[in-house]
Amino acid sequence: MTTTTGPQTTPDTLRGAVRGTVVTRDDPSYDESRRVYNALHDRRPAVVVHAVDAGDVMAAVRYAREHELPLAVRGGSHSVAGFGTVDDGLVVDLSRMRGVRVDPAARTARAEGGATWGDFNHATHAFGLATTGGVVSTTGIGGLTLGGGMGHLARRYGLSCDNLIAADVVTAEGALVSCDNERHPDLFWALRGGGGNFGVAVSLAYRLHPVTDVFGGLSCYPLDGGVARAWQEMITVAPWELNSILVLALGPEEPFLPERWHGRPICAAFTCFSGPEAEDEKVLARLDGLGPVIGRFMERMPYPVINTLFDEQLPPGLYHYWKGNFSRGLSDGAIAAHMEYGATMPSLESDTAIFPIDGACHRMGPEDTAFAYRDADFSHSFGGTWTDPADSDDNIAWTRAYDTALRPHTQEGGYVNFMDTDDQDRVRVNYRQNYDRLRTVKRAYDPDNVFRLNQNIEP
Numbered sequence: 001m002t003t004t005t006g007p008q009t010t011p012d013t014l015r016g017a018v019r020g021t022v023v024t025r026d027d028p029s030y031d032e033s034r035r036v037y038n039a040l041h042d043r044r045p046a047v048v049v050h051a052v053d054a055g056d057v058m059a060a061v062r063y064a065r066e067h068e069l070p071l072a073v074r075g076g077s078h079s080v081a082g083f084g085t086v087d088d089g090l091v092v093d094l095s096r097m098r099g100v101r102v103d104p105a106a107r108t109a110r111a112e113g114g115a116t117w118g119d120f121n122h123a124t125h126a127f128g129l130a131t132t133g134g135v136v137s138t139t140g141i142g143g144l145t146l147g148g149g150m151g152h153l154a155r156r157y158g159l160s161c162d163n164l165i166a167a168d169v170v171t172a173e174g175a176l177v178s179c180d181n182e183r184h185p186d187l188f189w190a191l192r193g194g195g196g197n198f199g200v201a202v203s204l205a206y207r208l209h210p211v212t213d214v215f216g217g218l219s220c221y222p223l224d225g226g227v228a229r230a231w232q233e234m235i236t237v238a239p240w241e242l243n244s245i246l247v248l249a250l251g252p253e254e255p256f257l258p259e260r261w262h263g264r265p266i267c268a269a270f271t272c273f274s275g276p277e278a279e280d281e282k283v284l285a286r287l288d289g290l291g292p293v294i295g296r297f298m299e300r301m302p303y304p305v306i307n308t309l310f311d312e313q314l315p316p317g318l319y320h321y322w323k324g325n326f327s328r329g330l331s332d333g334a335i336a337a338h339m340e341y342g343a344t345m346p347s348l349e350s351d352t353a354i355f356p357i358d359g360a361c362h363r364m365g366p367e368d369t370a371f372a373y374r375d376a377d378f379s380h381s382f383g384g385t386w387t388d389p390a391d392s393d394d395n396i397a398w399t400r401a402y403d404t405a406l407r408p409h410t411q412e413g414g415y416v417n418f419m420d421t422d423d424q425d426r427v428r429v430n431y432r433q434n435y436d437r438l439r440t441v442k443r444a445y446d447p448d449n450v451f452r453l454n455q456n457i458e459p
């Protein structure tokens with residue numbers, strides 16, 4: 001006769017197996033350990049493992065499986081959907097794994113899975129090199145790259161995932177697998193856009209490009225559909241060294257914007273030109289052509305600096321609820337929806353950001369990586385960001401109404417990294433023709449759906 005004794009390990013034996021820290025509810029640091037960037041997700045995990053190496057991650061994944069604990073993975077902690085935490089489950093926190101090793105001769109860098117773009121940009125800038133990353137320095141390289149990765153260098157060098165050349169992944173079995181185009185190519189294909197579905201990337205290796213200083217900042221205009229139309233015309237024909245994100249927001253209380261515009265709806269071109277300084281004037285001329293400039297902050301700065309300009313406005317602890325859609329071109333209907341909701345932006349922290357994803361992002365075919373929307377020209381992200389939990393219902397309702405108004409004028413899918421928890425019904429269309437292949441890879445590497453706290457591809 002066999003008897004079932006249940007799991008043999010306890011948090012204490014897990015503590016013995018990891019070099020990092022294992023935090024449970026009775027620990028004085030529990031509240032700090034369980035906190036994520038988006039205050040909307042106030043969850044109480046059973047265990048948080050602050051891993052320091054691949055071995056810790058392997059032990060944590062095995063422990064979660066043995067105890068049938070839901071498993072959340074957290075790098076930079078920026079998941080707006082709150083996927084980096086879970087009630088009564090185990091969180092693998094990678095924020096102590098942030099090393100970046102640059103090989104300047106090969107123009108590559110390998111970073112640990114918990115590094116932020118601030119860590120990465122700092123390390124590569126020392127060698128005059130960079131790759132496409134997020135526009136806020138505190139965002140994690142892990143979540144951003146695995147979902148795709150849009151930023152200031154995307155038109156010139158492609159998405160972050162297009163620059164990924166290899167990864168070391170802890171699988172659902174708790175094993176370590178190294179993948180690239182030759183080793184486990186199916187897994188490597190799925191990682192480039194398929195999100196956190198396939199395992200924990202404990203290190204990611206990237207191709208780098210020569211980028212030192214850039215000319216960038218904000219040019220502000222009154223909120224007006226004509227500015228949006230002119231911006232589209234400008235960016236579509238602009239050289240790929242020029243990136244410009246169209247932002248709709250309430251005028252920030254900044255010295256470069258006259259006081260009468262503070263708190264009033266505006267459009268802004270958040271621009272980064274990585275071409276030669278001699279052409280900066282041409283960039284200004286393009287921006288002048290978009291409409292009446294009501295305020296401007298544009299200067300030459302080191303590439304890492306442009307990715308910190310909004311760090312202070314977006315500290316951890318705010319409440320966020322976002323949505324995202326892709327589009328080919330920017331139709332009059334889409335512009336009208338943006339203008340309507342741009343005029344009723346609920347707070348100074350809220351914004352809409354329309355990222356151009358043409359240029360080098362279109363070099364890859366729709367099936368070359370898991371990121372399916374290679375025909376999209378723009379990725380729209382929009383949503384409420386607020387400080388008082390009493391405002392949550394209003395902000396969520398506003399974001400949903402905005403999405404309803406915009407959806408008929410955009411493509412069926414959107415960027416998984418801008419989706420919220422209630423967007424699981426869009427996962428199939430977000431991956432389009434790649435969904436079935438992703439499912440096959442999921443079945444091979446995670447048949448029990450251990451990694452399910454994400455925009456989930458069910459095995």
Ligand code: FAD
Pocket residue numbers: 072073074075076077078079080083084094113114133134135136138139140141142143144145146147148149150151195196197199200201202314417418453454
């Ligand atoms: P986490 O919350 O740590 O992780 C999110 C999810 O990603 C995890 O639940 C897990 O499923 C997965 N994950 C993270 N790390 C790993 C890993 N090492 N291995 C396996 N899975 C992992 N997106 C853009 O493309 N461009 C931008 O410029 C941009 N700016 C942003 C600015 C802000 C302020 C915020 C909040 C988000 C922004 N995003 C941007 C969206 C961003 O890409 C996603 O929020 C992304 O999930 C953040 O990754 P993270 O590692 O910080 O988040």
